[in-house]
Amino acid sequence: MKYDVLLPYFLKYVQINSRSDEHADRFPSTQRQVDFQRVIMADLAEIGVTDVHYNQKSAAVIADIPANVAEKVPTIGFIAHCDTADFESEHVKPQVHKNYDGHSKIQLGDSEFYLDPAVFPNLKNYEGQTIITASGDTLLGGDDKCGCSELMTFVKYLVDHPEVKHGRIRLAFTPDEEIGTGTQKFDVADFDADFAFTVDGEAPGKLDWGTFSAAEFTLDIQGVNVHPAVAKGQMVSAVKLGIAFQNGLPKDEDPEHTDGLEGFYHLLSFNGTVDNAHMEYIIRDFERDGLERRKQVVKDLVAKMNEEQGVKRLTLNMHDQYYNMADELKKHMEIIDLARQAYRDEGLTINEDPVRGGTDGSTLTFMGLPCPNLFAGEENMHGRYEYTVLESMEKAVDVLIRIAELNYQQNK
Numbered sequence: 001m002k003y004d005v006l007l008p009y010f011l012k013y014v015q016i017n018s019r020s021d022e023h024a025d026r027f028p029s030t031q032r033q034v035d036f037q038r039v040i041m042a043d044l045a046e047i048g049v050t051d052v053h054y055n056q057k058s059a060a061v062i063a064d065i066p067a068n069v070a071e072k073v074p075t076i077g078f079i080a081h082c083d084t085a086d087f088e089s090e091h092v093k094p095q096v097h098k099n100y101d102g103h104s105k106i107q108l109g110d111s112e113f114y115l116d117p118a119v120f121p122n123l124k125n126y127e128g129q130t131i132i133t134a135s136g137d138t139l140l141g142g143d144d145k146c147g148c149s150e151l152m153t154f155v156k157y158l159v160d161h162p163e164v165k166h167g168r169i170r171l172a173f174t175p176d177e178e179i180g181t182g183t184q185k186f187d188v189a190d191f192d193a194d195f196a197f198t199v200d201g202e203a204p205g206k207l208d209w210g211t212f213s214a215a216e217f218t219l220d221i222q223g224v225n226v227h228p229a230v231a232k233g234q235m236v237s238a239v240k241l242g243i244a245f246q247n248g249l250p251k252d253e254d255p256e257h258t259d260g261l262e263g264f265y266h267l268l269s270f271n272g273t274v275d276n277a278h279m280e281y282i283i284r285d286f287e288r289d290g291l292e293r294r295k296q297v298v299k300d301l302v303a304k305m306n307e308e309q310g311v312k313r314l315t316l317n318m319h320d321q322y323y324n325m326a327d328e329l330k331k332h333m334e335i336i337d338l339a340r341q342a343y344r345d346e347g348l349t350i351n352e353d354p355v356r357g358g359t360d361g362s363t364l365t366f367m368g369l370p371c372p373n374l375f376a377g378e379e380n381m382h383g384r385y386e387y388t389v390l391e392s393m394e395k396a397v398d399v400l401i402r403i404a405e406l407n408y409q410q411n412k
């Protein structure tokens with residue numbers, strides 16, 4: 001095995017429940033993330049990393065790997081998130097399937113569930129490799145325990161191999177990525193890196209630096225409820241106004257009818273009665289002006305319906321969530337080129353398809369820390385079919401080391 005600590009770290013970390021909770025009103029959202037971060041801190045100490053602290057403001061573990069060269073080169077940050085997604089996460093029992101034959105179904109533990117290459121064709125890319133799954137009852141948590149264990153393995157490698165010349169490196173292990181709040185309080189000044197990479201991506205070769213721009217809105221609708229017997233001309237149904245609103249949005253511009261570079265409006269929830277209704281939506285678009293145009297469509301529709309009602313029955317609350325980091329990163333293409341060069345040097349085919357979502361890096365980039373996302377080897381994230389491939393994780397570590405080396409060689 002190429003890095004003998006990688007698999008042990010991974011198997012240990014996925015068995016620690018560190019799920020976040022979007023309904024909690026504390027930060028970080030769950031204590032179990034902090035407990036997992038303590039394990040990370042102990043493991044860093046064991047490797048021999050002496051400068052490690054817990055930043056209270058960002059609820060993140062921050063570690064420093066000092067430069068082993070005299071020249072001043074840019075400080076690189078690497079970031080992984082400690083929480084796992086909203087799916088059963090207690091008693092994860094990782095299953096290691098060595099030397100996969102590239103075509104068979106893989107049973108998840110002794111459950112009724114299988115990873116079937118007919119359903120998940122990426123499996124066919126991993127003939128002869130080691131597939132790691134959960135046991136059918138839980139997620140695996142490779143998102144982002146892959147990134148966490150890769151960062152630890154990377155650090156161990158640098159400590160054990162002083163011949164690898166590198167500048168100063170900063171690591172962060174952050175909370176609450178899955179609920180979208182983890183990096184809003186990130187202490188960019190304390191992290192003190194010139195640029196960074198999140199290590200939280202899919203198959204080898206994937207390099208994410210384009211994301212959606214995003215907004216969300218709620219719509220509260222007030223109806224008029226009177227007895228149906230005498231309703232004529234008086235009753236105004238809030239739920240029917242909600243249906244009319246949804247039907248008034250551009251047809252088929254929703255997640256189930258769009259892909260590639262197309263944006264959408266997405267109705268997340270709709271609760272209501274005749275008396276009142278509440279709707280929650282998100283809006284996504286790769287272009288910033290496309291996002292603005294969609295927001296205007298919503299505002300115009302609300303205004304038109306209120307005008308038709310002759311009284312304000314629809315109340316709109318809208319705000320932006322994050323923006324396409326490509327808009328910022330285009331000003332820092334040397335960072336993307338550094339990652340591209342490392343991928344090429346490691347023999348990878350680069351895949352830069354934009355992410356139909358956001359990343360922690362989107363938030364960080366607009367906070368002044370340019371932050372594309374590197375692959376970590378995650379597959380089928382957020383559910384029982386989640387798996388990862390040991391060789392993909394090894395490649396991710398190769399890339400981290402290569403990025404550190406190249407950053408020194410190109411900037412010394």
Ligand SMILES: [Zn+2]
Nearest residue numbers: 143144177200
């Ligand atoms: Zn993730």
